[in-house]
Amino acid sequence: MKTLAPKTGNSCFGCGADNPLGLKLTFHGDPEKGTAWTEFLPPHFLAGGANMMHGGFIALLLDEVSSKVLSMQGKRGVTRNLEISYQKPVNLSGPVRLEGSLIRHEGRKHFIKARILNPGGDVLAESEALFLVFNTSS
Numbered sequence: 155m156k157t158l159a160p161k162t163g164n165s166c167f168g169c170g171a172d173n174p175l176g177l178k179l180t181f182h183g184d185p186e187k188g189t190a191w192t193e194f195l196p197p198h199f200l201a202g203g204a205n206m207m208h209g210g211f212i213a214l215l216l217d218e219v220s221s222k223v224l225s226m227q228g229k230r231g232v233t234r235n236l237e238i239s240y241q242k243p244v245n246l247s248g249p250v251r252l253e254g255s256l257i258r259h260e261g262r263k264h265f266i267k268a269r270i271l272n273p274g275g276d277v278l279a280e281s282e283a284l285f286l287v288f289n290t291s292s
């Protein structure tokens with residue numbers, strides 16, 4: 155088990171310590187299994203309408219936890235594709251759980267799935283992403 159906490163000098167909206175508007179998320183995960191997760195209470199400025207999270211922010215959260223699957227393994231890469239399935243509204247009045255896991259990789263191409271769950275374990279949104287990693291030789 156590994157934990158990645160927000161760092162000074164990082165202005166990432168999702169996980170940096172130095173973005174005044176950012177979420178400052180701390181992630182946990184298992185580098186060997188290729189997993190990452192976090193839980194947090196979404197702030198209301200992520201709203202779309204009717205106390206539901208904006209779909210663009212849902213994409214951001216799925217992208218973020220997917221990228222952390224790689225960070226846990228010491229890999230650096232960027233999103234090439236992100237396909238999202240919005241299944242149920244992400245309600246802003248309770249905590250959410252983000253989970254990501256590596257499906258497989260072929261050299262620099264890393265395929266990662268992610269999801270957002272409510273405290274009852276319902277899957278609210280799911281994604282499958284392709285990340286291109288810069289610092290891998292295998």
Ligand SMILES: CCCCCCCC/C=C\CCCCCCCC(=O)SCCNC(=O)CCNC(=O)[C@H](O)C(C)(C)COP(=O)(O)OP(=O)(O)OC[C@H]1O[C@@H](n2cnc3c(N)ncnc32)[C@H](O)[C@@H]1OP(=O)(O)O
Nearest residue numbers: 166217218221229230231232233234235263284285286288
């Ligand atoms: C947010 C700032 C990030 C800054 C990063 C600085 C470095 C720091 C590193 C780590 C920090 C982590 C930060 C994470 C933050 C969360 C993650 C994000 O939000 S990242 C931002 C959004 N993403 C982009 O802005 C990428 C924009 N795209 C690109 O720059 C290029 O497309 C790039 C470098 C990713 C690849 O470019 P090509 O020219 O090398 O390759 P091509 O033609 O795009 O294709 C790559 C491979 O993917 C396959 N491919 C494409 N679509 C596919 C699909 N649907 N299924 C399977 N394969 C597919 C293709 O066939 C190709 O394969 P074949 O190499 O030929 O074997």
